[in-house]
Amino acid sequence: MKWKDDMNYWLFKSEPDAFSIDDLANSANQTEHWDGIRNYQARNFLRDDVKLGDQVFIYHSSCKNVGIAGLAEVVKEGYVDHTQFDPEGKYYDPKSPQDNPRWYMVDVKLVKKFNAVLSLKDIKTMPEINEIGLVKKGHRLSIMPVQEPEFKQLLAACEAI
DNA sequence: GCCAACGTTGGC
DNA sequence: GCCAACGTTGGC
Numbered sequence: 752m753k754w755k756d757d758m759n760y761w762l763f764k765s766e767p768d769a770f771s772i773d774d775l776a777n778s779a780n781q782t783e784h785w786d787g788i789r790n791y792q793a794r795n796f797l798r799d800d801v802k803l804g805d806q807v808f809i810y811h812s813s814c815k816n817v818g819i820a821g822l823a824e825v826v827k828e829g830y831v832d833h834t835q836f837d838p839e840g841k842y843y844d845p846k847s848p849q850d851n852p853r854w855y856m857v858d859v860k861l862v863k864k865f866n867a868v869l870s871l872k873d874i875k876t877m878p879e880i881n882e883i884g885l886v887k888k889g890h891r892l893s894i895m896p897v898q899e900p901e902f903k904q905l906l907a908a909c910e911a912i
Numbered sequence: 913g914c915c916a917a918c919g920t921t922g923g924c
Numbered sequence: 925g926c927c928a929a930c931g932t933t934g935g936c
Binding site: 790791792888889890891 | 916917918919920
């Protein structure tokens with residue numbers, strides 16, 4: 752991987768029953784828009800801070816094998832999440848003004864699926880990993896920043912499985 | 913399915 | 925602006 756100075760690192764959670772790393776792998780161009788984020792703090796990250804080329808861990812939550820399943824890259828920066836305006840859709844938000852949409856999304860492209868999931872349990876045993884929200888009590892954000900040193904440590908662990 | 917920890921809503 | 929009630933998240 753090329754490491755750039757201005758690159759940021761993220762972790763996106765997804766319930767694999769709804770959207771898994773394999774779903775991303777099977778998407779057209781292995782690219783998908785990350786819709787359905789309905790939390791303001793996560794929205795702010797998507798709208799303001801997630802930039803082209805940023806690296807993203809894809810994390811499987813609420814499932815049998817909880818942990819980091821793969822790596823993706825941001826290929827489109829924050830834009831309006833159209834699902835908020837679909838009255839039939841799961842993510843419909845009737846209170847979101849058309850002229851000032853509440854919710855944003857980005858597009859991510861698969862970089863690689865790891866040979867196995869790096870489990871949350873294993874992540875918690877890594878002595879170097881102390882800052883990422885995953886290991887902190889009560890941090891439930893579905894879009895969270897990852898500091899570069901921890902990202903590199905986690906990536907190395909994922910690739911070593 | 914449980915339940916602790918959060919976030920959001922809405923009456924006042 | 926407070927805060928109780930309610931809904932959701934997410935590990936276990």
